Amino acid sequence: MKSIRTIRTAMRALRRNPMRALLTTLGIVIGVGAVIAMMEIGEGSSAAIQKSISAMGANVLLVIPGTAASGGVSFGAGSVTTLTPEDCAALLRDCPAVRNAAPAVRARTQVVYGNRNWVPSSIYGTTPAFLDIRDWSIGDGEVFSDRDVLNGNKVCVLGQTLVRELFGGQSPVGKEIRIKNVSFRVVGTLNPKGANMVGMDQDDIILAPWTTIKYRVTGSSAQVANQSAAGSSSSVNTLSNLYPSNGPTLYPQRSDVQAADNPMPVRFTNVDQVLAAAAGTAEIPAAIRQISAVLRERHRIREGEADDFNIRDMTEMTKALTSTTRMMTNLLLCVAAISLVVGGVGIMNIMLVSVTERTREIGLRMAVGARAGDILRQFLVEAVVLCLVGGGMGILLGHGGSWLVWMALRWPVATSPAAIVAAVAVSASVGIIFGFYPAWKASRLDPIEALRYE
Amino acid sequence: MELIRLKDIHKTYHIGTIDVPVLKGVSLTVQHGELAALMGASGSGKSTLMNLLGCLDRPSSGEYWLDGQEISRLSPNQQAAIRSGKVGFVFQSFNLLPRTSALENVAMPLSYAADHLSERQAHKRAEELLVRMGLGDRMHHEPSQLSGGQQQRVAIARALVNRPRLLFADEPTGNLDSHTSEDVLRIFEELNTHDGITILLVTHDPAVARHARRVIRIHDGVIVDGDGAEGGEP
Numbered sequence: 001m002k003s004i005r006t007i008r009t010a011m012r013a014l015r016r017n018p019m020r021a022l023l024t025t026l027g028i029v030i031g032v033g034a035v036i037a038m039m040e041i042g043e044g045s046s047a048a049i050q051k052s053i054s055a056m057g058a059n060v061l062l063v064i065p066g067t068a069a070s071g072g073v074s075f076g077a078g079s080v081t082t083l084t085p086e087d088c089a090a091l092l093r094d095c096p097a098v099r100n101a102a103p104a105v106r107a108r109t110q111v112v113y114g115n116r117n118w119v120p121s122s123i124y125g126t127t128p129a130f131l132d133i134r135d136w137s138i139g140d141g142e143v144f145s146d147r148d149v150l151n152g153n154k155v156c157v158l159g160q161t162l163v164r165e166l167f168g169g170q171s172p173v174g175k176e177i178r179i180k181n182v183s184f185r186v187v188g189t190l191n192p193k194g195a196n197m198v199g200m201d202q203d204d205i206i207l208a209p210w211t212t213i214k215y216r217v218t219g220s221s222a223q224v225a226n227q228s229a230a231g232s233s234s235s236v237n238t239l240s241n242l243y244p245s246n247g248p249t250l251y252p253q254r255s256d257v258q259a260a261d262n263p264m265p266v267r268f269t270n271v272d273q274v275l276a277a278a279a280g281t282a283e284i285p286a287a288i289r290q291i292s293a294v295l296r297e298r299h300r301i302r303e304g305e306a307d308d309f310n311i312r313d314m315t316e317m318t319k320a321l322t323s324t325t326r327m328m329t330n331l332l333l334c335v336a337a338i339s340l341v342v343g344g345v346g347i348m349n350i351m352l353v354s355v356t357e358r359t360r361e362i363g364l365r366m367a368v369g370a371r372a373g374d375i376l377r378q379f380l381v382e383a384v385v386l387c388l389v390g391g392g393m394g395i396l397l398g399h400g401g402s403w404l405v406w407m408a409l410r411w412p413v414a415t416s417p418a419a420i421v422a423a424v425a426v427s428a429s430v431g432i433i434f435g436f437y438p439a440w441k442a443s444r445l446d447p448i449e450a451l452r453y454e
Numbered sequence: 455m456e457l458i459r460l461k462d463i464h465k466t467y468h469i470g471t472i473d474v475p476v477l478k479g480v481s482l483t484v485q486h487g488e489l490a491a492l493m494g495a496s497g498s499g500k501s502t503l504m505n506l507l508g509c510l511d512r513p514s515s516g517e518y519w520l521d522g523q524e525i526s527r528l529s530p531n532q533q534a535a536i537r538s539g540k541v542g543f544v545f546q547s548f549n550l551l552p553r554t555s556a557l558e559n560v561a562m563p564l565s566y567a568a569d570h571l572s573e574r575q576a577h578k579r580a581e582e583l584l585v586r587m588g589l590g591d592r593m594h595h596e597p598s599q600l601s602g603g604q605q606q607r608v609a610i611a612r613a614l615v616n617r618p619r620l621l622f623a624d625e626p627t628g629n630l631d632s633h634t635s636e637d638v639l640r641i642f643e644e645l646n647t648h649d650g651i652t653i654l655l656v657t658h659d660p661a662v663a664r665h666a667r668r669v670i671r672i673h674d675g676v677i678v679d680g681d682g683a684e685g686g687e688p
């Protein structure tokens with residue numbers, strides 16, 4: 001009741017001089033408008049930058065097996081064969097921070113089409129999830145399917161460099177190429193991605209189902225060395241577990257007792273690496289923690305023992321990403337703070353002038369029974385009303401401004417409800433902070449002096 | 455019955471290190487329903503006395519009983535409550551809020567009053583008073599659209615809106631010509647006889663003082679004539 005009356009009194013006082021009220025709020029209008037426009041444009045650009053950086057693979061984590069060593073001789077990273085496709089499935093299932101995961105088997109060997117040949121820098125045996133993880137799209141044709149992976153079908157997808165080198169730019173879809181004397185049908189091509197951060201050509205790549213590469217091309221665990229001259233592929237028979245069926249088995253099942261009496265060496269199906277995509281840049285540390293925990297449990301690694309795997313993240317890119325975002329936010333905050341302080345000083349200035357100009361009115365109000373608190377409240381409410389009205393106009397102005405920028409320049413913008421809430425809160429607090437001193441000054445006036453003031 | 459009783463009031467202003475005594479022991483009683491004029495030359499302390507009586511200021515020493523209540527030692531907020539409830543002011547220069555309608559001007563003191571009226575009730579009370587002042591057709595005019603006499607009548611309506619027992623008028627006719635002065639003074643007389651409001655006119659003009667039934671003269675900080683001993687009922 002009382003506050004409604006105070007607000008009404010304040011509105012009446014402001015209406016007595018609408019031009020001045022408008023000019024007073026102009027600082028806040030421009031300040032809040034600038035904040036909203038900057039936040040919306042900035043948030044849009046920031047999202048676009050984040051998207052393009054994460055397209056470079058900033059959220060990708062690479063899990064590689066650990067190091068084998070014999071007699072003090074280490075064989076380097078990835079030389080133990082402990083990482084399995086089941087690990088990959090477990091990561092996807094048990095790590096909430098992992099968005100997608102794909103196993104990868106690598107090979108390096110000759111590829112032949114007609115009278116041309118080429119040794120691509122990477123031949124990846126993987127699953128279709130690989131494309132999602134690397135944020136890579138198919139240009140021509142289509143990607144191979146999960147069923148192709150399950151069946152070990154001889155299909156592949158070519159990068160642009162191979163299209164150029166083997167096909168001279170012609171469409172390769174439907175053609176047959178040979179990878180180490182195994183014939184593969186090309187089902188699609190990848191869009192060009194160019195060189196990566198260290199200058200390696202990323203388009204020099206063949207993607208195929210990992211089962212096909214594993215069992216038909218490499219034979220055993222991939223060696224980074226050129227395998228063109230190595231022996232023929234072997235151990236195709238381990239594919240049996242890839243066909244889940246309830247059909248009758250060829251051989252009688254061995255009982256547990258037989259197995260214990262006559263142990264047979266277990267053959268692991270290992271992969272060379274697992275690519276996992278974290279759900280976001282912020283989730284990378286959590287993803288690393290979860291992957292580590294899942295793999296240690298699956299590999300039965302005791303407390304205190306060293307991991308038999310390594311997890312690599314793209315720290316460099318992640319840093320670039322977070323520092324870009326942080327710099328953007330800080331820049332915007334600086335602009336926002338400066339313009340709002342300028343607006344607030346404007347309000348304080350005009351309110352002080354107003355207090356001086358209305359000294360007689362203050363004296364009169366006191367003479368007819370207003371207490372110091374009433375005067376303080378009235379001037380404070382006037383300042384806050386000015387700031388809130390200014391804030392509201394500023395929101396419209398800023399929103400309209402960013403819309404114009406989008407219409408005219410097609411810069412990405414994103415509406416930011418947080419910025420609107422912050423703008424309203426900030427303009428109210430600017431009103432209170434910068435309105436307090438003039439209001440306090442008004443309330444301290446002596447009614448006799450004020451009434452006599454000319 | 456006493457409305458005002460002053461007992462040995464002193465008021466001293468401190469300007470730097472110099473003490474300036476303005477009131478030097480004023481004792482005064484005013485009865486309910488009086489219409490008194492407070493006269494004195496400029497610098498005699500009559501404005502200071504009126505400020506004390508109107509609860510705008512506090513005496514340096516002495517007692518002030520208003521309507522049976524000792525109010526010389528009240529806090530500023532309590533003084534504001536007294537001004538709002540018991541006292542009305544009419545000023546020489548009208549002191550209306552600019553660019554504000556007569557109606558809003560009259561209703562303004564109600565927003566600080568203890569008994570809260572709704573907006574509609576407040577406007578109704580203000581309208582009644584303006585009609586009584588003969589300004590029924592000028593309610594929505596702003597002060598700049600009114601003549602001096604009309605502005606002073608708006609100011610009187612504003613002083614009456616809280617239904618005070620006591621009305622102070624500080625040179626109410628100082629800015630008016632003699633004809634409108636007569637009108638305004640007749641309103642005061644009418645309020646005094648008809649409504650029983652006690653009125654204290656502060657003036658230096660004998661023509662104004664003639665309308666009062668009692669004249670209190672103040673000279674150099676002391677009351678020289680009409681200090682209440684012989685002030686009878688009207």
